[in-house]
Amino acid sequence: MPDLPLTGGCLCGGVHFEVDAPLVSASYCHCTRCQRRTGTAASVQGRIAPGSLRITRGEELVRAFRPPDGFAKMFCADCGSALWSQSADGEVMSVRLGAFDTDPGIRPSFHQFVAYAAPWEPIPDDGLPRYAERPPA
Numbered sequence: 001m002p003d004l005p006l007t008g009g010c011l012c013g014g015v016h017f018e019v020d021a022p023l024v025s026a027s028y029c030h031c032t033r034c035q036r037r038t039g040t041a042a043s044v045q046g047r048i049a050p051g052s053l054r055i056t057r058g059e060e061l062v063r064a065f066r067p068p069d070g071f072a073k074m075f076c077a078d079c080g081s082a083l084w085s086q087s088a089d090g091e092v093m094s095v096r097l098g099a100f101d102t103d104p105g106i107r108p109s110f111h112q113f114v115a116y117a118a119p120w121e122p123i124p125d126d127g128l129p130r131y132a133e134r135p136p137a
């Protein structure tokens with residue numbers, strides 16, 4: 001297990017945060033929205049325990065893209081770094097694993113929305129379950 005709290009932030013350093021409980025799960029998302037949001041083939045995120053994230057610097061820089069369906073996508077207004085997703089009631093749901101300063105102590109356990117995977121990057125042969133869209137509940 002990693003030492004808690006985990007810390008993380010954005011590329012420019014304006015936003016910094018702490019997570020004071022172990023992450024619950026992690027996964028790769030290959031949906032088109034995540035491709036656009038990140039500029040890459042997939043997004044990797046970790047579900048956090050409810051209420052375990054605290055912004056320690058730069059709260060005023062945290063902006064939201066709110067799609068009509070699904071969670072808000074939070075990012076830094078200065079550098080554009082993807083930070084986390086947030087539900088309509090403001091609860092932080094999943095933190096982008098690349099935003100952590102150190103090993104967050106969890107590994108992705110599945111790939112979702114692989115039906116939309118980028119044609120230019122093969123899904124790694126890592127033995128993890130792959131789901132065409134969302135994993136079964």
Ligand SMILES: [Zn+2]
Pocket residue numbers: 010011012013014015076077078079080081
């Ligand atoms: Zn930033």
Ligand SMILES: [Zn+2]
Pocket residue numbers: 029030031032033034035043113
């Ligand atoms: Zn996605």
